[in-house]
Amino acid sequence: MNRGSKMARQVLAGIDLGGTNIKIGCFDGQLRILAKDSVPTEAHMSPQTVVDRLADALVCLVRGLGEDARLLAAGIGSPGPADYKRGIIFACANLPTFKDVPLPQMLSSRLGCPVAFDNDANVACYGEFVAGAGRDVQDMVFFTLGTGIGCGIVSNGRLVQGATGNAAEVGHMIIFPGGRQCNCGQRGCVEAYASASATARRAMEAIQAGQPSSLRSVLEVKGQITSKDVYEHLALGDQLAQRITDETARALAIMCVNMLHTTDPARIVFSGGMIAAGQVLLDRIRYYFQQEIWRLKKETVQIVFASLGEDAGIIGAAAMARDLAGRS
Amino acid sequence: MNRGSKMARQVLAGIDLGGTNIKIGCFDGQLRILAKDSVPTEAHMSPQTVVDRLADALVCLVRGLGEDARLLAAGIGSPGPADYKRGIIFACANLPTFKDVPLPQMLSSRLGCPVAFDNDANVACYGEFVAGAGRDVQDMVFFTLGTGIGCGIVSNGRLVQGATGNAAEVGHMIIFPGGRQCNCGQRGCVEAYASASATARRAMEAIQAGQPSSLRSVLEVKGQITSKDVYEHLALGDQLAQRITDETARALAIMCVNMLHTTDPARIVFSGGMIAAGQVLLDRIRYYFQQEIWRLKKETVQIVFASLGEDAGIIGAAAMARDLAGRS
Numbered sequence: 001m002n003r004g005s006k007m008a009r010q011v012l013a014g015i016d017l018g019g020t021n022i023k024i025g026c027f028d029g030q031l032r033i034l035a036k037d038s039v040p041t042e043a044h045m046s047p048q049t050v051v052d053r054l055a056d057a058l059v060c061l062v063r064g065l066g067e068d069a070r071l072l073a074a075g076i077g078s079p080g081p082a083d084y085k086r087g088i089i090f091a092c093a094n095l096p097t098f099k100d101v102p103l104p105q106m107l108s109s110r111l112g113c114p115v116a117f118d119n120d121a122n123v124a125c126y127g128e129f130v131a132g133a134g135r136d137v138q139d140m141v142f143f144t145l146g147t148g149i150g151c152g153i154v155s156n157g158r159l160v161q162g163a164t165g166n167a168a169e170v171g172h173m174i175i176f177p178g179g180r181q182c183n184c185g186q187r188g189c190v191e192a193y194a195s196a197s198a199t200a201r202r203a204m205e206a207i208q209a210g211q212p213s214s215l216r217s218v219l220e221v222k223g224q225i226t227s228k229d230v231y232e233h234l235a236l237g238d239q240l241a242q243r244i245t246d247e248t249a250r251a252l253a254i255m256c257v258n259m260l261h262t263t264d265p266a267r268i269v270f271s272g273g274m275i276a277a278g279q280v281l282l283d284r285i286r287y288y289f290q291q292e293i294w295r296l297k298k299e300t301v302q303i304v305f306a307s308l309g310e311d312a313g314i315i316g317a318a319a320m321a322r323d324l325a326g327r328s
Numbered sequence: 329m330n331r332g333s334k335m336a337r338q339v340l341a342g343i344d345l346g347g348t349n350i351k352i353g354c355f356d357g358q359l360r361i362l363a364k365d366s367v368p369t370e371a372h373m374s375p376q377t378v379v380d381r382l383a384d385a386l387v388c389l390v391r392g393l394g395e396d397a398r399l400l401a402a403g404i405g406s407p408g409p410a411d412y413k414r415g416i417i418f419a420c421a422n423l424p425t426f427k428d429v430p431l432p433q434m435l436s437s438r439l440g441c442p443v444a445f446d447n448d449a450n451v452a453c454y455g456e457f458v459a460g461a462g463r464d465v466q467d468m469v470f471f472t473l474g475t476g477i478g479c480g481i482v483s484n485g486r487l488v489q490g491a492t493g494n495a496a497e498v499g500h501m502i503i504f505p506g507g508r509q510c511n512c513g514q515r516g517c518v519e520a521y522a523s524a525s526a527t528a529r530r531a532m533e534a535i536q537a538g539q540p541s542s543l544r545s546v547l548e549v550k551g552q553i554t555s556k557d558v559y560e561h562l563a564l565g566d567q568l569a570q571r572i573t574d575e576t577a578r579a580l581a582i583m584c585v586n587m588l589h590t591t592d593p594a595r596i597v598f599s600g601g602m603i604a605a606g607q608v609l610l611d612r613i614r615y616y617f618q619q620e621i622w623r624l625k626k627e628t629v630q631i632v633f634a635s636l637g638e639d640a641g642i643i644g645a646a647a648m649a650r651d652l653a654g655r656s
Contacts, residue, residue: 081624081625090625137491138491139490139491153590153591155483155488155490155495156486156488156489158484160483160484160488160590160591160592161484161592162467162483162591162592162593163465163466163467163592163593163594163629164592164594164628165592166592166625167483167590167591167592168589168590168592169589169592170589170590171589172589172622173586173589173590174503174582174585174586174620175502175503175505176505177503177504177578177582177620182622184622184623184624185621185622185623185624186585186620186621186622187620250505254502254505257502257514258501258502258586259590261496261497261498261499261500261501262481262495262496262497262498262501262587262590262591263481263488263490263495263590263591264488264489264490264491264492264493264494264495264496264497265490265491266491266492292502292505292514292515293513293514294500294510294512294513294514295512295513296409296512296513297409297418297494300492301491
């Protein structure tokens with residue numbers, strides 16, 4: 001019996017759960033976006049309330065696609081660390097009420113479809129892998145430069161998840177033993193030097209230590225400096241901004257060298273707020289990569305910026321939903 | 329037609345091609361060893377001569393198993409770097425005549441069976457994974473501490489090979505930027521501090537710089553110090569040997585921290601000549617791992633010694649041969 005045009009139109013959902021906003025997207029099987037929305041997280045509310053709001057917004061979005069639209073599967077990315085294998089957020093700085101919360105299971109009951117779940121950086125990495133800057137390679141490493149440094153690794157076409165689901169926390173790779181204190185409790189992590197926040201912090205410390213810089217007036221007026229300020233003053237020729245940028249780029253380049261020697265990616269993709277710095281940052285990372293890399297053989301890895309912008313998370317989550325639906 | 333007891337008995341071969349010796353093993357489908365042999369490499373001879381000698385020794389070994397024994401597939405591990413994807417050794421310090429040599433293809437023509445090919449450390453890692461210290465986990469990292477530091481990575485039950493087949497060169501992870509010169513051309517690699525050779529070299533340098541140590545007489549008599557000497561004098565209470573051991577253990581521990589944050593292994597396995605140092609080295613690596621690791625969550629990764637000794641390479645190569653035969 002051919003039901004023709006009456007057949008349900010299958011929709012995939014991708015969800016990016018952040019501390020401030022929840023981004024939601026609906027996609028077809030080719031991961032073309034059909035609709036998207038963003039709702040405030042209201043992170044002080046209970047996990048059940050957050051899940052209900054998110055599910056309501058998603059159901060509403062699917063309904064808007066027409067009567068024949070039916071949700072096949074959803075994917076959701078959340079900040080870590082979590083027990084991604086068992087599907088439990090055990091604690092999260094940006095979601096203070098989430099203690100031992102079985103997020104994908106709660107969402108699955110509410111939506112009546114299977115739900116894939118992973119770290120927000122892994123999900124964004126997967127988005128760039130299936131539809132963005134890594135879509136033509138099988139091995140890539142992805143970094144997002146913001147408050148911290150998020151990471152995702154694709155090896156032989158699959159996301160590396162690890163024994164506990166906490167692989168790809170490469171921002172916490174130690175490259176300066178005994179060095180700067182990181183929020184994670186370690187010393188000398190890349191993240192403590194080269195995230196957007198750490199870059200701004202190093203600039204502020206240098207100015208407070210008396211180093212001359214055109215950034216001093218910014219600090220005096222605003223009471224703080226952002227990485228955006230650093231790159232603006234770099235463009236204006238400030239020497240401190242130049243040194244801070246170089247130190248950031250070198251730390252990121254060493255991280256790239258170390259990842260080349262670990263999973264041997266064809267492409268390394270940077271994303272996140274700090275890539276707004278533009279070509280100057282990319283050029284300095286590539287320069288230091290060439291300075292630091294071995295001479296045993298010529299390396300062909302490409303270091304590039306991400307191409308999907310803020311949609312990487314919902315696209316990646318939808319791609320995970322598609323994989324999950326394909327397996328079940 | 330049932331040929332009953334006349335059916336050929338299928339044999340897998342595992343080969344470990346070193347600069348000095350070629351180890352060869354014959355295995356059944358459960359990777360139980362049936363016979364093994366070792367022949368000198370004669371690395372000054374042409375690649376064809378080396379391949380012929382190796383093939384002759386293997387054919388002889390198989391013949392010794394009985395008339396019904398038939399070679400199903402072989403696996404071979406060689407020192408890197410090479411083009412493992414295309415199956416070509418382009419240059420190798422320990423095999424000076426091997427320039428752009430299609431080793432697996434040459435061996436396959438000679439033996440009349442498919443031949444798997446990978447880096448010697450990957451092959452030994454795979455041996456420990458299928459039959460040794462990692463046989464009950466799906467995610468492991470393997471290090472061999474000798475002249476250099478070899479590495480293999482298993483993620484979700486598969487060897488990580490990378491875009492060019494040169495993944496898992498983690499001995500060349502930079503952890504002391506701008507630090508000691510490594511043979512690879514980089515500065516500050518783990519290998520430049522914590523291989524067996526680098527450990528011995530740091531002890532010699534300290535003595536030459538005038539530091540007091542019971543190792544001084546060894547250096548005067550033998551003209552050099554080995555890592556074995558360092559661990560012997562550590563057992564005798566020498567303070568320099570203690571400091572050298574601690575620096576080696578800390579560098580290895582930082583490498584373990586960095587791999588935990590990369591592929592999230594359930595187990596990290598050390599092998600190679602330097603593990604003869606015994607429990608004292610393992611204890612110090614574990615101690616520094618606990619000192620350096622983050623506090624965001626409790627880590628359960630196990631750091632252990634390998635269990636297969638020198639047979640890891642031939643067992644791993646035979647396991648790769650089995651995988652290859654299963655695919656074809």
